[in-house]
Amino acid sequence: MEALEGGADYLADERKKTQFDVDAMKIFWAGGRHEFQIADRMARLVASDPEFKKDHRAMLGRKELFKNTLRKTAHAWKRINELRLTEEEASLLRFFVDEPAFTDLHWGMFIPAIKGQGTEEQQKKWLPMAYRMQIIGCYAQTELGHGSNVQGLETTATFDPETDEFIINSPTLTSCKWWPGGLGKVSTHAVVYARLITDGEEHGVHGFIVQLRSLDDHLPLPGITVGDIGMKFGNGAYNSMDNGVLRFDHVRIPRDQMLMRVLQVTREGKVVQSNIPRQLIYGTMVYVRQVIVYDASRALSRAVCIATRYSAVRRQFGSQNGRETQVIDYKTQQSRLFPLLASAYAFRIVANWLTWLYKDVTERLQAKDFSTLPEAHACTAGLKSLTTSVTADGIEECRKLCGGHGYLCSSGLPELFAVYVPACTYEGDNIVLLLQVARFLMKTVAELGSGKQLAGTIAYMGRAEHLMQSCCSVQKAEDWSNPDVIVEAFEARSLRMSVTCAKSLSQFSNPEEGFQELQADLAGAALAHCQLIVVSKFLEKMQEDIPGEGVKQQLQALCGIYALSVLKKHLGDFLSTGCISPTQASLANDLLRSLFSQVRPNAIALVDAFNYTDHFLASALGRYDGNVYPKLYEEAWKDPLNESVVPDGYHEYIRPMLKQQLRSSRL
Amino acid sequence: MEALEGGADYLADERKKTQFDVDAMKIFWAGGRHEFQIADRMARLVASDPEFKKDHRAMLGRKELFKNTLRKTAHAWKRINELRLTEEEASLLRFFVDEPAFTDLHWGMFIPAIKGQGTEEQQKKWLPMAYRMQIIGCYAQTELGHGSNVQGLETTATFDPETDEFIINSPTLTSCKWWPGGLGKVSTHAVVYARLITDGEEHGVHGFIVQLRSLDDHLPLPGITVGDIGMKFGNGAYNSMDNGVLRFDHVRIPRDQMLMRVLQVTREGKVVQSNIPRQLIYGTMVYVRQVIVYDASRALSRAVCIATRYSAVRRQFGSQNGRETQVIDYKTQQSRLFPLLASAYAFRIVANWLTWLYKDVTERLQAKDFSTLPEAHACTAGLKSLTTSVTADGIEECRKLCGGHGYLCSSGLPELFAVYVPACTYEGDNIVLLLQVARFLMKTVAELGSGKQLAGTIAYMGRAEHLMQSCCSVQKAEDWSNPDVIVEAFEARSLRMSVTCAKSLSQFSNPEEGFQELQADLAGAALAHCQLIVVSKFLEKMQEDIPGEGVKQQLQALCGIYALSVLKKHLGDFLSTGCISPTQASLANDLLRSLFSQVRPNAIALVDAFNYTDHFLASALGRYDGNVYPKLYEEAWKDPLNESVVPDGYHEYIRPMLKQQLRSSRL
Numbered sequence A, B: 001m002e003a004l005e006g007g008a009d010y011l012a013d014e015r016k017k018t019q020f021d022v023d024a025m026k027i028f029w030a031g032g033r034h035e036f037q038i039a040d041r042m043a044r045l046v047a048s049d050p051e052f053k054k055d056h057r058a059m060l061g062r063k064e065l066f067k068n069t070l071r072k073t074a075h076a077w078k079r080i081n082e083l084r085l086t087e088e089e090a091s092l093l094r095f096f097v098d099e100p101a102f103t104d105l106h107w108g109m110f111i112p113a114i115k116g117q118g119t120e121e122q123q124k125k126w127l128p129m130a131y132r133m134q135i136i137g138c139y140a141q142t143e144l145g146h147g148s149n150v151q152g153l154e155t156t157a158t159f160d161p162e163t164d165e166f167i168i169n170s171p172t173l174t175s176c177k178w179w180p181g182g183l184g185k186v187s188t189h190a191v192v193y194a195r196l197i198t199d200g201e202e203h204g205v206h207g208f209i210v211q212l213r214s215l216d217d218h219l220p221l222p223g224i225t226v227g228d229i230g231m232k233f234g235n236g237a238y239n240s241m242d243n244g245v246l247r248f249d250h251v252r253i254p255r256d257q258m259l260m261r262v263l264q265v266t267r268e269g270k271v272v273q274s275n276i277p278r279q280l281i282y283g284t285m286v287y288v289r290q291v292i293v294y295d296a297s298r299a300l301s302r303a304v305c306i307a308t309r310y311s312a313v314r315r316q317f318g319s320q321n322g323r324e325t326q327v328i329d330y331k332t333q334q335s336r337l338f339p340l341l342a343s344a345y346a347f348r349i350v351a352n353w354l355t356w357l358y359k360d361v362t363e364r365l366q367a368k369d370f371s372t373l374p375e376a377h378a379c380t381a382g383l384k385s386l387t388t389s390v391t392a393d394g395i396e397e398c399r400k401l402c403g404g405h406g407y408l409c410s411s412g413l414p415e416l417f418a419v420y421v422p423a424c425t426y427e428g429d430n431i432v433l434l435l436q437v438a439r440f441l442m443k444t445v446a447e448l449g450s451g452k453q454l455a456g457t458i459a460y461m462g463r464a465e466h467l468m469q470s471c472c473s474v475q476k477a478e479d480w481s482n483p484d485v486i487v488e489a490f491e492a493r494s495l496r497m498s499v500t501c502a503k504s505l506s507q508f509s510n511p512e513e514g515f516q517e518l519q520a521d522l523a524g525a526a527l528a529h530c531q532l533i534v535v536s537k538f539l540e541k542m543q544e545d546i547p548g549e550g551v552k553q554q555l556q557a558l559c560g561i562y563a564l565s566v567l568k569k570h571l572g573d574f575l576s577t578g579c580i581s582p583t584q585a586s587l588a589n590d591l592l593r594s595l596f597s598q599v600r601p602n603a604i605a606l607v608d609a610f611n612y613t614d615h616f617l618a619s620a621l622g623r624y625d626g627n628v629y630p631k632l633y634e635e636a637w638k639d640p641l642n643e644s645v646v647p648d649g650y651h652e653y654i655r656p657m658l659k660q661q662l663r664s665s666r667l
């Protein structure tokens, strides 16, 4: 046997090639020294704690898997308290534990919903219990029959003035709550969205705090049917979450459990608008989507880290100094992998910018300035859609880049894909979101020339006249490394696509009909706008000082790869709108190839900069030391099927087949 | 509760809209009346047999799942014999049982390998036992360290003239056989690929029949270590297959177990080429890939059937006659779904054409005419790559088209995806295959003008001069329904991309270096060539008489959708090569939209024509009667987590959390 085992670093040669300061890049990636340090500390804390071991997840049955997750959640909570972690630390600890669980919804949706939609009094009553996990809550909006169309929800909350209560009811099968995470088995409470009815009149959909289970014995309260909705995509993956079904049979709750920050129901059953503007709620949406964009950069970088390391270890065909070629040296491999590496960095930069945007929006809302809200809303909706779609596809591409071995659970990639893909659907179906962006764009285009001030990510539309006829100046490949050239090409493309859509829309006498008919093109225009935002934010970041030797150069190369690979993928847009010429497209492709070569020697260091532990990656292929084969081999033998050499079922099913005396076969 | 249950057909209104003869389309889809009838009979046979029930697959642990599959396999074999099924019928029965199992490799690879590479004597000895399943075999080529590069395999087969035996050995960890299906737990025999060594000399990689397990007690024979390689992607899915690991410690086999049809080793250890040409082996490859293309049309059509039916049931937003809009009426939904519907039909037509090609190649080979082999080989390699990639992505797109509910195992789509995706990797990694096609194209372009006769799928390159400067004649949207216009646009695009690559290649002094550098563009040119083949074969089929009222019209609409959606997706190619103008592109888009409207009322009937049983679809969303919600609801309660209202783990982990008195928390 070849001696592959041992403490050696099989990627040492790769790491020697690095042309930049990896530690500085780690800090850039983390978003600062402080951020790096806590993330690093939490990651190590989790990795070194045997309670958080990830082994065998893929092999567990549903009940074992779920119980195992409960155990880890309880242990995490214990550690959070023992170590007196801050909220920031606690949330990172939960992230590195890396198992979807009811706590995600409790901290990520239940608490924010009460914060955002509850009165001060309600917050004072419920939040302390929630913070101490004396109650556990979930977010119960979606029903069997309605997800995207929240206004179509069927659950009713009817005010009964006699008792000063709401009666929560599920009038149809399709009105059952369906999907809420943490609902099925754990949550004691839920924020339930229902149609408010007082005095026979409907007042739209609102949130209500409803207790679901007894705090004594965890049994569902009278009138409540609750359960798990069953297995979801993949092994392990999201199956550690108890997404649930919930049916109400005339369940009564006190009036003060309606979340009344914006709308109130009085003792008499009158519906009163509070003096708090509705728009405040959009702040929460911007926040939640910022988190999703950030998570996209995490998931994509994780997959890219695995695929990049394995591509440097894997050799197939050809020969370099007598050994076969590392597959990372194949240009097809680079042209699939490096744009994803660049996207991971791009999304991280955009996520950090969104943190700023959220702060900005919040401050403005507090000052009653709602002017930037539509733009911020469109921008975050679009970026959620774009980043999650690219990440979902990107993880699967990384899996394919690992050849056959990527199909094994021990590669870590199947579970990562299965656990990630619903991000394209929850918090707004990605197509539905793009269509919202498109509506905003069409409104903006319609108002062009009206003198209305265009700010933020939509400012470029103010230069419509110029952009409609601008000409790309590229004459040689390197011209494409000029940020102004790139931004203008993306701006022109986006604007022209929007304008074309607007023109086509104006042909319809009924604009809504037109919008329906042209949906596909509108979604295309929206995507173009979102890609422009990512490219712009990446380029803007490159205007700043970035500490660390060679760090900025690497980021600039990645920025070029991001922009030019998007351009290549959507070349039809750029050419058909006349933004660039075929020759310029071909020059862009030349520069892209040379950027790949520039990044190649730094590829391993660029994924090392993510600072992921082997525990977190949970991948035989993505190991830091590159020693993949012994690990793959070792993992295989752990499968329950290998408990016996002769499989269970041999005597009943295989042996009779082998021993039979066939007479009747016609084969 | 709304009365959703009952025997009603919730898609009856949809079915009433149909404008063509569905029964005739069923026969077209099946490839003939005879084919339809046996497929229909086998599907019903499986669906009505309680032994073949599919319930609970996703919830089973690995061992239970595997044993369950053994049971079904044994039962299938029993039925095959009892009913005296033909090979065609038996293979359809296994297909409808719909569980990957060792039998796939036994019938699909082990037997064909012996047929293709064994001498007549060897065939006589081994095939009858294999046909009766008195031995069970697998195909052991891939190793831990080598998949794509078969010439790099490390297993050795060293001839020992003293005993007239080969010694099969695994000299390194990476030389372990790794992946072969059926190897891990079931196979008694394998065709093992190993480097032939006689008298210290290497003679390349060849196949050897090796017995692995005792036929008495199923224990591995001395010197053999064998096991399962562990869990793979998804629930159920490919985990019913025992992909295996195999290590040889100097295992001896008789000389006559080397497959010697092409190359022979004599008693003295001399290596002798037989009079059978090597090329014969390519026949098998064409066959296997034809099967894979056919399977792509099956898997894609299955996903499309589920997504189409559910899209007609699902309503969200808007309003049609007071009810919400069926999501199938949204143009974004159509623009994602209908090209996949069209692709399913396109791949079916191509698969049927490949059956003809295989026959043609076989006849020519027997007549020692090898002239068409390179073209047939490139064409099948490329079509395998194209159809499996589109199908894998297409299944996931269908899952997304079902919104949140597509993420549930009860939708049937997660398992379909997980079980399908390795088709992009096995039988040739899809990128490696495209690069093989590219090599063939570059060779063809290099020989243009040499007077060499170009036949088959490459014939169009003979009209290079014309195609290099042809101009698309489209002036209005309907012009795009002219088959000649479409074919010429696709031919011109493909040829021009190849010629551009060839020109770039000629700039390199070392052509191999050039090929490496330009890999990504070369793969693009190869893909363009393959898409042309699909479009051409679809259009050629449309030249034939096709029985059944309205059938041909529907197929023509699908053909247009296929071609124009490929054109839209790869618009950059068409524009940058100057094959069409931006205005013509926009007209193509207009026609595409109107074809969507044409197909819309027929969509349900077009998926009904696949004739899939509810048993086979195994999807709450894809049910024939469209009655999805009660079924989703019912399936949920079967989850093991729902066995108790209070989950296992409550007392240990949740209750203490809820009841604790926290003092130390800083949160």
Ligand SMILES: Cc1cc2nc3c(=O)[nH]c(=O)nc-3n(C[C@H](O)[C@H](O)[C@H](O)COP(=O)(O)OP(=O)(O)OC[C@H]3O[C@@H](n4cnc5c(N)ncnc54)[C@H](O)[C@@H]3O)c2cc1C
Pocket (backbone or CB within 6 Å): A105, A139, A140, A141, A142, A145, A146, A147, A148, A149, A178, A179, A180, A181, A238, A243, A422, A425, A426, A427, A428, A429, A431, A432, A435, B314, B316, B317, B327, B330, B331, B332, B333, B400, B401, B402, B403, B404, B405, B407
């Ligand atoms: C893992 C997971 C966790 C979840 N967690 C929660 C939770 O904690 N709490 C909660 O309340 N919900 C949760 N959900 C539900 C989730 O929010 C919904 O699934 C999501 O909003 C999508 O809605 P839908 O499923 O109704 O999709 P649908 O709207 O039915 O989408 C089906 C198809 O119709 C298309 N479509 C719909 N409307 C339009 C339109 N107007 N124009 C064009 N196309 C359209 C979509 O693009 C899609 O292709 C979760 C879902 C998942 C998968």
Ligand SMILES: Cc1cc2nc3c(=O)[nH]c(=O)nc-3n(C[C@H](O)[C@H](O)[C@H](O)COP(=O)(O)OP(=O)(O)OC[C@H]3O[C@@H](n4cnc5c(N)ncnc54)[C@H](O)[C@@H]3O)c2cc1C
Pocket (backbone or CB within 6 Å): A314, A316, A317, A327, A330, A331, A332, A333, A400, A401, A402, A403, A404, A405, A407, B105, B139, B140, B141, B142, B145, B146, B147, B148, B149, B178, B179, B180, B181, B238, B243, B422, B425, B426, B427, B428, B429, B431, B432, B435
């Ligand atoms: C479910 C499943 C079942 C299987 N069943 C069997 C079986 O029954 N018997 C058997 O023998 N094997 C089987 N295999 C193995 C399968 O045939 C190999 O996985 C396949 O050939 C791919 O090889 P690889 O895994 O070595 O990929 P690699 O070649 O390692 O691919 C890794 C990456 O390198 C790239 N790459 C490789 N070479 C080049 C190149 N020259 N140029 C550019 N890029 C390149 C690829 O595109 C890919 O992105 C099975 C595999 C799977 C997943």
Ligand SMILES: [Ca+2]
Pocket (backbone or CB within 6 Å): A058, A059, A060, A234, A235, A236, B058, B059, B060, B234, B235, B236
């Ligand atoms: Ca499982």
